[in-house]
Structures are given as structure tokens and as C-alpha cells.
Amino acid sequence: MTKRMAGLAGWRVLVPLMAAAMLLLSGGAGWAAAEGDHGHAAHPELPNYLTVLLATEVGGTRIGDTHFGHFVHTFEKQILLVTILVLLLLFVWWASRQKALIPGKRQAAVELLAETMYGFYTDILGKQGAKHVPFLGSLFLFIIACNLSGIVPGLGAPTSVFQTTSALALIVAVYVEVFAWRENGIKGYLFHAFGSPRSIPQWVLCPLFFMLHWVETLARPLSLALRLFGNIMGKDILIGVFMLMGISMMGALLKAVAGAESAIVGIPLQFPVYFLALLLSVIQAIVFTLLTAIYISLYQHHHDSDDGHEEHGHGEPAAAH
Amino acid sequence: MTPTALFMIGYPIGLGIAALGAGIGLGRAVGSAMEATGRQPEASGTILISMIVGCALIEALAIYALVSPFVVGGYLTAAQ
Numbered sequence: 001m002t003k004r005m006a007g008l009a010g011w012r013v014l015v016p017l018m019a020a021a022m023l024l025l026s027g028g029a030g031w032a033a034a035e036g037d038h039g040h041a042a043h044p045e046l047p048n049y050l051t052v053l054l055a056t057e058v059g060g061t062r063i064g065d066t067h068f069g070h071f072v073h074t075f076e077k078q079i080l081l082v083t084i085l086v087l088l089l090l091f092v093w094w095a096s097r098q099k100a101l102i103p104g105k106r107q108a109a110v111e112l113l114a115e116t117m118y119g120f121y122t123d124i125l126g127k128q129g130a131k132h133v134p135f136l137g138s139l140f141l142f143i144i145a146c147n148l149s150g151i152v153p154g155l156g157a158p159t160s161v162f163q164t165t166s167a168l169a170l171i172v173a174v175y176v177e178v179f180a181w182r183e184n185g186i187k188g189y190l191f192h193a194f195g196s197p198r199s200i201p202q203w204v205l206c207p208l209f210f211m212l213h214w215v216e217t218l219a220r221p222l223s224l225a226l227r228l229f230g231n232i233m234g235k236d237i238l239i240g241v242f243m244l245m246g247i248s249m250m251g252a253l254l255k256a257v258a259g260a261e262s263a264i265v266g267i268p269l270q271f272p273v274y275f276l277a278l279l280l281s282v283i284q285a286i287v288f289t290l291l292t293a294i295y296i297s298l299y300q301h302h303h304d305s306d307d308g309h310e311e312h313g314h315g316e317p318a319a320a321h
Numbered sequence: 322m323t324p325t326a327l328f329m330i331g332y333p334i335g336l337g338i339a340a341l342g343a344g345i346g347l348g349r350a351v352g353s354a355m356e357a358t359g360r361q362p363e364a365s366g367t368i369l370i371s372m373i374v375g376c377a378l379i380e381a382l383a384i385y386a387l388v389s390p391f392v393v394g395g396y397l398t399a400a401q
Binding site for chain 1: 385
């Protein structure tokens with residue numbers, strides 16, 4: 001009983017709680033920014049079910065003009081994030097239903113996905129890194145679902161705003177730091193922060209390494225957030241601009257042929273961009289979690305000096321130089 | 322010259338320079354990946370994954386140049 005309750009207060013509860021807290025905070029930052037200046041140039045993007053909701057008229061007034069409409073408009077991407085989270089949870093529940101010994105089609109596909117992710121992350125983290133695979137795997141699934149939602153009609157990508165990606169990067173940063181503290185102890189962590197000095201020249205250069213360590217600790221999650229945000233926002237803007245071009249082109253065509261004022265549907269010029277968008281979405285999710293795994297592996301104990309069992313080179317983290 | 326005009330001139334030039342650097346870096350990365358695949362074709366899967374990851378990291382530098390003016394430009398339009 002106590003073991004179960006201790007497990008309840010462990011990683012698997014704290015990490016989602018942290019995640020929820022940071023995502024809510026990030027939504028607050030978005031609200032503050034939107035309240036502060038209304039001069040943000042809205043970049044073109046595909047409409048989602050929320051923008052359609054905001055544009056409908058109920059009893060003569062657009063929903064977008066009401067107080068509720070302002071709230072939805074400010075927190076649009078965060079509401080989309082919750083939507084995608086709910087859909088993803090439903091999908092995961094549906095996918096993990098059967099647990100037969102001889103797998104059917106659905107279970108085989110899910111097991112393929114799980115084993116591929118397990119193999120991928122244990123390649124970097126080694127056998128001792130198997131405890132990180134649930135975190136990295138769910139992060140990967142969440143990010144890829146968010147990225148691909150930019151293409152799904154009716155949904156939008158929550159990762160196309162800097163708030164979401166910075167929240168994800170904060171989660172990763174806190175996870176890596178807490179893991180580093182728990183794995184190495186405070187003294188071991190500080191030793192690593194000072195650059196692990198072992199000889200007199202290294203001891204002299206200690207303070208430099210210390211400053212560099214904190215700069216790195218700040219810059220690495222920031223680069224993660226910026227990379228994901230830039231890629232997904234750029235992809236969304238690209239699709240939006242091509243779509244607008246398609247609509248105006250269709251309008252010009254209809255005007256020349258039939259004399260109509262504007263077009264309801266546009267020529268699907270954004271379709272070739274979808275292939276690039278698919279590729280980019282998947283690659284950015286992979287790169288985000290891969291870099292997280294590498295940052296975790298930098299703090300792991302390297303077992304190459306073990307005399308108990310021989311660890312061949314496969315177990316060594318790839319980024320350890 | 323107003324700040325907005327300077328910003329409008331500087332942003333594409335900066336982006337072009339960043340894209341230049343990214344292009345050189347990506348060309349070198351993909352080139353060595355192709356060379357490595359030529360030396361050992363059975364390792365092409367591993368080489369492909371490493372190349373994709375390396376390219377994403379190099380690409381990120383150009384994306385910083387693409388994206389940070391969005392942040393700066395927001396403050397610019399707010400200040401005027």
C-alpha cells in the first residue's frame with residue numbers, strides 16, 4: 001500500500017502536474033501579451049474549429065465580439081492544445097485495449113511503435129536509460145500530434161506559438177536538471193558544473209566552466225523551444241500564404257470567366273506544401289526528443305569503468321566525448 | 322529613417338546571411354553523409370538518421386534569424 005502511494009507521488013504524477021502548471025502559466029503569458037498590445041500582426045494560417053465558432057453569429061452578434069469570444073481568441077492555441085491532449089488520450093486508451101499474448105493488428109502496430117521508440121532512446125541512453133523512455137515517448141507522441149494538427153482540417157498546431165514550445169522546453173529543462181541532481185547528488189552535480197576538474201590546469205579554468213555551464217543550461221532549452229516554434233510557425237505561415245494565394249487566384253479566375261466577385265473555394269496551391277509539412281513535423285518531433293535524450297545522457301553515470309561486467313561500445317551514450 | 326524602415330531593411334538582409342551560413346553548413350553535412358554512404362552502403366540507415374538530426378540542428382540557426390524579428394517586430398509596432 002505504501003509502495004503504491006509512494007509511486008503515486010513519484011515521477012509519473014509530478015511530471016504531468018509540472019506540465020499542466022507550466023502550460024497554464026504559458027497561457028497566462030499569452031493572455032498578458034495579448035492584453036498589452038493589440039498591435040500584433042496576425043499571420044495567415046488555416047482556420048480551425050475555434051475560429052469558425054468565433055465567426056458564427058448567434059442572435060445577431062458574432063460570438064467573436066462577446067466576452068467569451070475574446071477569451072477564446074486569446075487562448076485559442078491553448079484550447080486547441082487541450083483538445084489535442086484529450087484526443088491523444090482517447091487514442092492511447094483505444095490503442096492499449098487488447099493485451100493478448102498473440103497480438104492482433106492493432107496491438108502489433110502499437111507494439112511496433114513502442115519498441116521502435118524504446119530501441120531508439122536506449123541506443124542513446126543505454127540500458128540504464130530505460131526509465132526515461134516513458135517520458136521521452138509521451139513527449140514525442142504529444143509533439144508529433146501537435147505538429148501534425150496544423151495540417152488536419154479543423155485543428156491547429158498549438159506548437160506554432162512560442163508559449164507552448166517554451167512550456168515544453170521548460171518541462172524538459174526541469175526534468176533534466178532534477179534527474180542530474182538525483183543521479184549525481186548535489187556534490188556530483190556541482191563537480192560536473194565546474195567541468196569535472198582532474199588536473200591543475202583544469203582546476204584553474206574552473207570558474208570559466210561554471211559560467212559556461214549556466215549559459216548552456218539556459219541556452220539549450222531555449223534553442224529547443226525556438227527550433228520547434230520556428231519550424232512549425234513557418235510551416236503554418238507557408239500553408240496559409242499559399243492558401244490565400246489560391247483563393248485570390250480562384251477569385252481572379254472566376255471574375256474573368258463568370259464575373260463573380262470573390263471565390264468561396266480556392267485552388268489548392270497549398271497541397272504540395274503539405275508533404276514538406278509532414279516531413280518537417282515528424283523530424284522536429286524526433287529532433288526535440290533526441291536532443292532531450294542527449295542532454296539526459298550527458299548527466300548519466302558512464303559505466304565504461306565498471307569491472308563487474310564488460311560494457312561494449314553499444315552501451316555508451318553517443319554524445320559522450 | 323524610422324525604426325520600422327530600418328527593421329524592414331535589416332530583417333531580410335540578416336535572414337539572407339543566416340541562410341547563406343546554413344546553406345554552407347548543410348551542404349557540407351549532406352556531402353559527408355553521401356560520402357560515408359558511398360564508403361559503406363549498408364550503414365546508410367544510420368547515416369541518414371544522423372544526417373537528418375545534424376541538418377535539423379544547423380537549420381535551427383537559420384530559423385532563429387527567421388523567427389526573432391517576429392518577436393522584435395511585435396515590440397516595434399507596439400512602440401509606435
